[in-house]
Amino acid sequence: MHRASLAVTMLLSALILSQVRLTSVAAWGDEGHRFINRVAADKLPSDMPAFFRDSAARLSYLGPEPDRWRDTRGGLAALAGQNGPDHFIDIDSPESFDAIPNDRYQYSEWLRAKGKDAKAIGFLPYSILEGYEKVLVLFRLWRDPRHESERADIEQNIVYSAGVMGHYVADGSQPLHATIHFNGWSGSSNPESFTREPLHGRFESDYVKANIKPEDFSEMVKPARVLKDPFSDIMKYLLDSYNRVPELYRMDKTARWDASNHSPEAKQFVSARLAAGSQMLGDLWYTAWVNSAGADRR
Numbered sequence: 001m002h003r004a005s006l007a008v009t010m011l012l013s014a015l016i017l018s019q020v021r022l023t024s025v026a027a028w029g030d031e032g033h034r035f036i037n038r039v040a041a042d043k044l045p046s047d048m049p050a051f052f053r054d055s056a057a058r059l060s061y062l063g064p065e066p067d068r069w070r071d072t073r074g075g076l077a078a079l080a081g082q083n084g085p086d087h088f089i090d091i092d093s094p095e096s097f098d099a100i101p102n103d104r105y106q107y108s109e110w111l112r113a114k115g116k117d118a119k120a121i122g123f124l125p126y127s128i129l130e131g132y133e134k135v136l137v138l139f140r141l142w143r144d145p146r147h148e149s150e151r152a153d154i155e156q157n158i159v160y161s162a163g164v165m166g167h168y169v170a171d172g173s174q175p176l177h178a179t180i181h182f183n184g185w186s187g188s189s190n191p192e193s194f195t196r197e198p199l200h201g202r203f204e205s206d207y208v209k210a211n212i213k214p215e216d217f218s219e220m221v222k223p224a225r226v227l228k229d230p231f232s233d234i235m236k237y238l239l240d241s242y243n244r245v246p247e248l249y250r251m252d253k254t255a256r257w258d259a260s261n262h263s264p265e266a267k268q269f270v271s272a273r274l275a276a277g278s279q280m281l282g283d284l285w286y287t288a289w290v291n292s293a294g295a296d297r298r
Contacts, residue, residue, distance in 0.1 A: 027174040029205030033063030040282035062163025089122035131165025139292035173277030178242040194249040210259035220275035224282035
């Protein structure tokens, strides 16, 4: 009886540990997500619909929305478990991601054939792509609603979907959401002696809350432009974040990532990553709007 109880306890402990990545790590904290959505909204071209440009405050509020779904109080776990892998992708070998499929389920099969679990590697490119397509379809409906009386309802759906999409786009600009080294350097190989202690929260939440405001990076963001190939651009964006991981860890060695870090280099690094998130988000919103005019309607 005691052995059975011990086995159950060990199994439950293993399951809990396996979920740490899925439930405890959030990119940019509340402030960073709000900032990225707000700056993206402020940089929209004048030909975006007025209702959307006038929704900057709502879009900003929605930036942290998917992290609010992580609330597991009272034993709730299904949503956090389902939603967790949408926030990251572990790009441990960039060359393997040169030609990944643009479909979540084909990607899962592709990884399974390599002996890997897609839930463990992450679905972030698809969270972004699917969000973009939702907004595009909604803009298409708004342009030509079946019932004019429903236009206001469609507008609410557009703003909500665009704001939530912003969360995943912002996750993609945080380098620690694109690597296996997401919370301290992992693995036996560590040639530069990077820290192995947790740094995820102190980088994206503690540091940002204490040191960053939207005006620190808003001037780095250009007016939104149309992307020719959204999925390809999404992957380039995520690979660029991945390439910043060693720099992030090196900077922690000279000025620890936390609220007391006042290094100008640290501020420039984080501001540039937040600006990259706002730029990609604004570009995707605007691309969805422009492309919604050219799609065949059924």
